[in-house]
Amino acid sequence: MHFQWYPGHMTKAKRQMQEDIKLIDVVIELVDARVPLSSKNPDIDELAKNKSRIILLNKYDLASQKYTEEWKKWFESKGYFVALVNSKSGSGVKAVHEVIQKACKEKIERDRKRGILNRPIRAMIVGIPNVGKSTFINSFAGKACAKTGNKPGVTKGKQWIKLNKNVELLDTPGILWPKFEDQTVGLRLAFIGSIKEEILNITELSMEFIKFMHSKYSGMLEKKYEIEKSEDSLETLQRIADRRGCKLKGNELDVNKAAGIILDDYRNGRIGRITLEFPEITETVLEDTKA
Ligand code: G4P
Incomplete structure (x- = not known):
């Protein structure tokens, strides 16, 4: 399966961000806890070098608890400050304030030594589309937040939210x-629903998902859909279609409809908390690509 991307405004957006990043002290990157590396931007390390870095493992309500903890440790071992958040429910969001203070401790100390007291920390939220940035900002800033407006000379033309x-x-x-x-990466992002459906073959995608589930979360699909296990992903899909009464005219199984149901169930956490990539594996892959 080949994925096409939407590179349209990338260069412009990147340039804008290069400018914006100069103004800030800490970069808060949201990633999807189910795919913490696949949903991470490859340019951000370069863009945000010399800045304090925070990783928010968002949507952790949809990811395996065990692997999310492992990812947290993994990112911490790479020098990031890390928090687990569910921006939708607000769980873990308040704790991000503390993480920001920790991540900026050195800056605060530096300021203090220079006699600069109480200069607010300036933070920026970044992430790939659909990772939950708007939801997080709304939850984090809340309704009570005040827009501080422009600060001549320093933040020209930019709006800041005073938290x-x-x-x-x-x-x-x-x-x-x-x-x-x-x-x-494309496949994993397609599983979580971050790639437009129109460009995807849903049946093929769901069969890839079934294959993944069979290898990493054996028995979970069978339990969810109350079907007999089959090693064959098409057969599994057909059994789910049958179980769910997905039929075309003439009583033929509508596997495409079943495929949509499976993916939708996964994306909304109805199959369970399923992480799609794992720290130790990805680390090896990363080392391999570097070599
Ligand atoms: P973006 O700005 O980064 O593009 O993402 P946005 O906030 O629009 O969020 C994308 C989708 O992810 C939204 O769902 C949002 O509700 C959901 N989401 C964000 N954070 C979390 C989280 O921590 N857990 C879960 N389970 N979902 C989260 P949607 O389908 O577009 O809308 P809706 O379901 O809210 O109606």
Whole structure:
């Protein structure tokens, strides 16, 4: 399966972000806890070098608890400050304030030594489309937030949200893109629903998903859909179609409809909390690509 991306405004967005990043102290990158590396932008390390870095493992309500903890440790071992959040319910969102203070401790100390007291920390939220940036900002900033307006000379033309006396947030989320060239990344992002459906073959995609489930979460689909196990992904799909009464005219099985149901169930957490990539595996892959 080949994935096409939407590279349209990338260069412009990247240039804008290069400018914006100069103004901020800490970059908060949202990733999807189910695919923490595939949903991570490859350019951000370069864009945000010399800045404090926070990774928010968002949508952790949809990811395996065990693997999310492992990912947290993995990112921490790489020097990131990490928090688990469910932006939709608000769970874990408040704790991000503390993480920001921790991530900016050195800056605060530096300021203090220079006699600069109480200069707010400036933060920016970045992430690939659909990772939950807007939901997070709404939850994090809440309704009570005040727009501080322009600050001549420093933040020309930019809107800042004053979260409290310690933190200001750059209003617009930075939209970045995932790794374009990697088809495995494409497949994982398609599973979570971050690639437009029109360009995908749903039946093929769901069969890939079934294959993945059979290898990593054996028995889970069978339990969810109350079907007999089959090693064959098409046969599994047919059994699910049959179980769910997905039929075309003439009583033929409508596997395409069943495929849509499976993917929708997965994306909404109805099959269970399923992480699609794992720290130890990805690390090896990363090392391999570097070599
Ligand atoms: P973006 O700005 O990064 O593009 O993403 P946005 O906030 O629009 O969120 C994309 C989708 O992800 C939304 O769902 C949103 O509700 C959902 N979402 C964000 N954070 C979380 C989370 O922590 N957990 C879960 N389960 N979902 C989250 P949608 O289908 O577009 O809308 P709706 O379901 O809210 O109606």
